[in-house]
Amino acid sequence: MFEIPLAELVLEKLNRDDKTPLQRQLYQIIHDLINNGKLPPDKKLPSSRFLSKEAGISRITVSLVYERLVTEGYLYSREGSGTYVSKVVTPLVPSGNAPVMKSWVYSERGARLLLSESSPPQPKGEFVPGIPDVSEFPFHIWRKILGKYYSKKYLHLSGYAESGGYVELRKAIAAYLAISRSLQCDPDQVIVTFGTPQSLDLCTRLLSDSGQQAYIEDPPYWATESVFEAGGLKVNCIPLDEEGMALEDGMIAANGKFIYVTPSHQYPTGVTMSMERRETILALAKKHQLWVIEDDYDCEFRHDDLHLPSLQSLDQGNHVIYFGTFSKSMFSGLRLSYMVVPPGLAPAMRRAISNLYLPGMLQLQAALAEFINEGHFYRHIKKMRAIYFERGALFRQRLKAVFGNKVTLSQGNSGLHLMARFNTLLSFEQFSLCARRHGMIVRQVKFHKPTEHGLCLVLGYGGVPTRDIAGAVDRLQQVFIEGERGLFFSGA
Template identity: 35%
Template sequence: MPLALLSSPLDARPGAASRQQQLLGRFKRAILGGQLPPGSRLPSTRSLCEQLQVARNTVLAVYEQLVAEGYAQADRQGTRVATLQAAPAIVHATASVPRNGSQRQSRRVSTMKPTRDAGDRSLPLTPGMPALNRFPLNAWLRCQERALKRAGPMALAYGDPLGEPALREAIAQYLRVARGVRCEAAQVVVTEGSQGALSLCVRLFANPGERAWLEDPGYGGVRAAFHAGDMKIRSMPVDHEGVVIDPRAWRWPPRLIHVTPSHQYPTGAVLSLARRLALIARAREHGCWIIEDDYDSEFRHHGHPIPAMQGLVPDAPVLYVGTFSKTLFPGLRIGFLVLPASAGEGAGPALAELLRGGHRLEQLALAEFMAGGQFARHLGRMRRLYRERQQALRTALQAHLPELAVQGGDSGLHLTLQLPPACPDGAVSTAARAAGMNVGAVSSFSEGQAQGGHNGLVIGYGNTAAEQFGPLIRRLAVIVRRSLRAQSVAG
C-alpha cells in the first residue's frame, strides 16, 4: 500500500473537497499509475478509517464506488484491485503525445484556416452585426409567452426534424412575396443558422472528393463546410458584376457552386442578370447545384430588393439558403434551406435521420412574430435606420479618406473600403481593433491574399449610431495614413 494513502492526512481546510472525494481520488491515481498493482488487496475499512481518522462509512462508500467504476473487485476475502493492464500506459502516455494532438485530427481539420479574428463583436463598425438595441424585445417576449401557452409542455419536446410547420409556412409565404422564391412550406427546412444550411447542402448533395466552387473573396463559413465534406475547392474571382467563371472551368464541372448574388460578401457586388441566367443554364447542363446564399438582401437601400436567383426560372437547380441572424439577431441561430421541388421528396428520409427537431419554443415564437406582422414592421424600421447609418458612414469616409474608393452600398450592413497595396489591410485591421473599432480585412476572406489580389477594409454600420461615424472614421484615417508612412519608410 503506498504510504501516501495511509500516512498523509486528508485536507480539512475550508473549501477543500470532501474526505470521500479526496480518498477516492487517491485510490484512482494509485491504481491508474501502477502503485497499486492488479490483485493487490486494499486494507480493511476499519484499519483505514483508524489510520486516516475518518468515519468508517466514508471508507465504505469509497470502496463501493471503486467497485462500481471497475477499479476494484469485492469478494469474500475483501476488496482487491481489478486487472487493468493498460492503466500505467494511460497515465504515462500523455508525455509522448504532442500538445496540439495533431495526429488525432482528420486531414480536413488541417485544411481549415481562420478567415478573420471575430474580435469583440460589441465594438463599433463590426461587419454583419445588426442594431441589437433596436430589436423589439418586448414584442418578442410576448410572442414567446403566447407560443408557450399554446404548445404547453410539448414546446419542450422534440419537434419536426424539418422544423415547426407553422414556421416553415411563415417562411415560405414571406419568401414568395418578398424574395420571389418559388416554394411551398414542404420545401423549407429550418436549420441552425445559415451555417447549418450550408453543411446540410454538402451532406445531401455532394460526395467526398467532388469539386466545389466559391467566390474569392468570399464567406469563410462555406469554405469550412466544403472542407468538412472533403470536397476539392476552387476559388472564382469577383468583379463589379459578381462572380466571374472562366468558360474553360466547365471542362471539370463542380458538384456545388456557392454564390451571394444579391449582395456579394464582402465586396457588395450584385450578380448581373446575364451571369445569373448563364450560371443557371450551365449548372443545369452539367448537373450542378447552385447554393444561393441570400444572407442580408432584405436591406436594400436604393429601389426595390433584387429577386432571388431561385425564382428566375421554374425548378432552377438552386439550393436557397437564408438566415434570421441579420434581420433579427444572431443569437437566435435560426436559418433555413429551400430545397428544389424535384429534390425535396428524395431527401425526406435522409433529413429525418440527419436532423433532430429542437428549439421548438424559439421556432414557434418566430412563427408568431412573423404571422402577427412584427417581422415586417421590424424590417421596415431597420431599412430606414440602416439607410441613415450607411449615408452617415459614407459622409465620414468622404470627409476623412476621400482618396480611397468605396465598394458596395446598395444593400446590407457593411461597406468595403479599398486600400492601396502599400497599406496592408491585415495590419490596419489589427491596429483599428486595438483602437476600439472591429473592422475586417478583405484579404482574410480571400485565397488570393498571398498574391495581394484583395486589400481593403470591411466596415460595418449596423451596430453603430450615425453620430459615431465622424470620430471613428477620423481615428481610422490616422491609422491608415500611419500604415502608409510606415510602409514608405520600410520601402
C-alpha cells in the same frame, strides 16, 4: 525541474523553409505547448518584444499570435504584468503513465478547418461586419411571445423537431418569401436550420462526395470555403467582374457539384449579379447537373432601385437551393436560418437534417412564427431598412471626406457593410494590431487571385449608431496614422 525557455522551443520547431506563414507556425507551436502541458497554467510568457528578438520574428507577428490565443481563452493578460497561460485550459496529455499523444492529431481536413478564418471574436463594436443594430429590436414584444411558448401549455414543443422545422414557421416563411422575393414555394420545401453554415454543411453532406468540386465567388464569404473543404470538396474560386461571378463553361470539371453565389448583394464586394449572368449560371447548372446555392443573406436591406429576380424564381430545372437567415434581420445570436429546396429534394433533406443534427428548439420556432404572422417582423424590417440606408449613406460620405482619394468604396447601397480599399503601405497584420488598441475589429477581404494593391477591408456599419459614425471614421483615420508612423520609424 529545468525548463527550456519558450524562445528555444520556438526556434527548435520553426521551419523557415516551409511555405506556411510564420504567424500560423508560431500560433500552432504555442497552442500545442499549452495543450501538451509543457506550458502549464499561470506560466508567464516572455514579452512580445523579447520573444521577437530571441526567435527572429517580427514583434507584430508575436503580438498578433498572443492576442489570438487570449481571444480563444488559452492565454490571459494582466495589465502591467504580462501574459500568462490560462487556468481554464485542460492539457490534452493524460496524467500518470499514459502515453503522450502526438501534438498534431487532426486530419488534414480538420487542420485546414481549425486554421481557417473564423467569425469575429466579439459580437459588437465599430466596423464588425454582419452585425445588426440590436438596440432597435423590439425585445419587449419578443420576450412576451417567447415566454408564452415556454409555458406548460406548450409542453408538446419540448421534443425534437420533425419534418424540417415547426410547420407554422415554415408556412410563415413561405408566405413572407412569396411577397418579398416572389419565390414560388410550398411550406414543405422550407427547411429550418440553425445558421447558414449548417444549411451549407447539410447540402455538402447529402448532395456531394469527397473530392468533388464547388465553385464559389472570389473574394468569398469567409465561412463558405471552410465548410466545403471540411466536407472534402475541392473549392474553385471564380473571379468577379461588374456583373458578378464570371463562371464559364470551360471552367467546370466533370466532377463539379455546387455553384455558390450571393447574387443580390455579393459578400463582401456588394456587386449585384446582372440578369444575363443569372441566366448563364442557371444554364451552366442545367448543362452540367450542378446544384446552385443562392445565399440571399441580407435581402431585407436592399436599397438599390434595380430589383432583379432571385435565381430560385427564375429556375425551371429545380437546380437552385435558396438560403435565407434571421441573423441579419433580427439579431445574430438567434441562429435561425432556412433553405427553400426543390420539391423532389424536400423529403430527403428533412430526413437528413433529422438524422444528422436532431434539431429541436420548437418553442423558439413557434415564437418566431407568431412574430412574423402578427406583423412585428415586417414592421421591424421596414424601420431598420430606413435606418441602415441613412447610416450607410453617412458612412460613405464621411469615409470620402476623411480619406479622399486614399480610399475606394464598393458600389451599391445595400446591406450592413461595405468594402473599402485603402491606399497604404500597411499590411493587414500591422493595421489589425493598431486597430485592436482602439477597440476595432475588422475583416480583411482575401482575394485568391489579387488584381490590385492596397489594404482591402470589410467595414460593417450596421451596429454603429448613426450619431457615432463620424467619430468612428475619425478613429479609423487615427489607426492608419499610428500604423503608418510606426511603419516609418521601424524602417520596414
